Amino acid sequence: MRYIAHTQEDIREMLIRIGVADVDALFEQIPDNSRLSRPLCLPAALSEPELLSHMADLAQRNQPHSRPLSFLGAGIYRHYSPAVIDQLLLRGEFLTAYTPYQPELSQGTLQAIFEFQTMIAELLGTDVANASLYDGSTATAEAVLMARRITRRSRCLVSSGVHPEYQQVAAAYNEGNHGQLEVISLDGNGTTDINNVQKQLDKDVACVVLAQPNFLGVLEDVAVWHQLAQSHGAMLVVVVTEPSAFAVFEAPGQCGADIVAGEGxxxxxxxxxxxxxxxxxxxxxxxxxxMPGRLCGRTVDKDGRPGFVLTLSTREQHIRREKATSNICTNQGLMALAVGMYLTWVGPTGLERVARINLARTESLKQKVVEIPGFSLKYPNATTYNEFVLKTPMNADSLAGRLHDVGIAPGLPLGRFFPELADCLLVNVTEVHSESDLDRLCNALAMVVPT
Known part of the structure; x- marks a missing residue:
């Protein structure tokens, strides 16, 4: 069955209305050598029962994130989310809501965005936060562009501790408008090499970009970096992938960061x-x-009643192109709503409790794993949050493959991004991991590595 609503009569009437002989005439502007002269290489159509069976076969190839036992992190983390959040997201006024251009009809959506902004600004330690962006990588790229606009400089120093894929997106964004991104190496403690940066900082540098915690789970001294960047007229951009860390550690904005961007x-x-x-x-x-994206604000109407509106929209379709800051046009409204619900549900005390559990269980695993012969911490003196680099006695890809066979994803093999760390795993621990989970990982590591 083909899901095409138009009958041949419908098509004929539309062609007559627009003065075209047939459908092929609509494509005359496409050169013949650019047209596909054969059918697409696709399998034959399936009946509905066959299609359902095929989809079921494909679905069985997926494994739920709870199986295998996963210690993967690297920018995407498993935390417990209260069941009430998914249920509330199903409400029609949220699930299908579009951009709230008409405030008189969108007060609920606008208030939800406003509350999200308020909580994110408080968590990041900044004066203001926008209505969200697509994801951490595009937020990082927008932060670099913003720093360049403000400083009117073109060079940007980016720490190797920033998520490697975020670096790629930022480089792609800047390549088209003559930006120059230079990657700064890490030192022996897993933090950004400050001596290297000091040699490269000059009057042409728009910003220094760090991650907190960085990609290897190590915390940077943001206050020191702020002083260094400021002394050269550059801005400090701090990238975040685990914002729950700031329930126990000082927020980047409070340490002097000019822009804080990342993933929620x-x-x-x-x-x-x-x-x-x-x-x-x-x-x-x-x-x-x-600032890119949108900003929702609280105001009063002509009768003095409080209300919410879109206060700032600095994108190209709203204002003159030369005045626009970004072509990013849609915030992740439903996802931002879920984040706002989560922060409201757990509250400041609950978020701090989650963060302290993360810290405690990470330190517990560190202590357990170094007792296994051949394993050690790559950065034993580093302060980490819920992620750390584990040095293994063999190639980390091979080790991960062996543990996958017993139902465990032990972490991210780092050779993919750092060739010099090919024998290392990036291991993530959160509140969803029990002590028995940690023991299971350690037992598996001890069994698969030959003594």
């Missing part, structure tokens, strides 16, 4: 096979007009 997935969103997620973005009040 860890705040109540499932891994979702890599998306959809929720970009977060905060900055100082002085820079608000250079």
């Amino acid at each position: 997935q860890a705040l109540g969103l499932a891994p979702n096979l890599g998306g959809p997620h929720c970009g977060i973005f905060g900055t100082r009040s002085a820079h608000v007009r250079q």
Whole structure:
């Protein structure tokens, strides 16, 4: 059955109305050598029962994130999300809501965005936060572009500790408008090499970009980096993939970061096979007009009643192109709503409790795993949050393959991004991992590695 609503009579009437002889005439502007002269290489159509059987076969190839036992993180984290969030997201006024251009009809959506902004700004320690962006990578790229606009400089120093895929997206964004991104190496403690940066900082550098915690789970000294960047007239951009860390550690904005951008997935969103997620973005009040995306504000109507409106929309279709800051046009509204629900549900005390459990269980696994012969911490003196680098006695890809066979994903083999760390795993621990889960990992590591 073909799902095409138009009958041949419908098509004939439309062609007559627009003055075209047939459908093929609509494609005359496409050169013959650019047209496909054969059918697409697709399998034959299936009946509905056959299609359902085929989809079931495909679905069986997937494994739920709870099986195998997973210690994967690297920018996407498993945290417990209260069941009430998914249920509330099904409400029609949220699930199908579009951009709230008409405030008189969109007060609920606008208030939800406003509350999201408020909580994100408080968590990041910034004066203001926008209505969200697509994800952490695009938020990072927008932060770099914003720093370049404000400083009117073109060079950007990016730490190797920033998620490697975020670096790629930022480079792609900047390539088209003559930006120059230079990657700064890490030192022996897993933090950004400050001596290397000091040699490269000059009057042409727009910003220094760090991650907190960085890709290897190590915390940076943001206050020191702020002083260094400021002394050269550059801005400090801090990238975040695990914002729950700031329930126990000082927020980047409070340490002097000019722009804080990153990923909000860890705040109540499932891994979702890599998306959809929720970009977060905060900055100082002085820079608000250079901020990408939208900003929702609270005001009063002519009768003095409180209400919410879109206060700022600095995208190309709303204002003159030369005044626009970004062509990103849609915030992740439903995902931002879920993040706002999560933060409201757990509250400041609950988020701190989650963060402290993350810390405690990570330290517990560190202590257990170093007792296994051949295993050690790559950065034993580093302060980490819920992720750390584990040095193994063999190639990490091979080790991960062996553990996969026994139902365990032990972490991310780092050779994919750092060739010099080919024998290392990036191991993530959160509150969803029990002590028995940690023991199971350690027992499996001890069994698969030959003594």
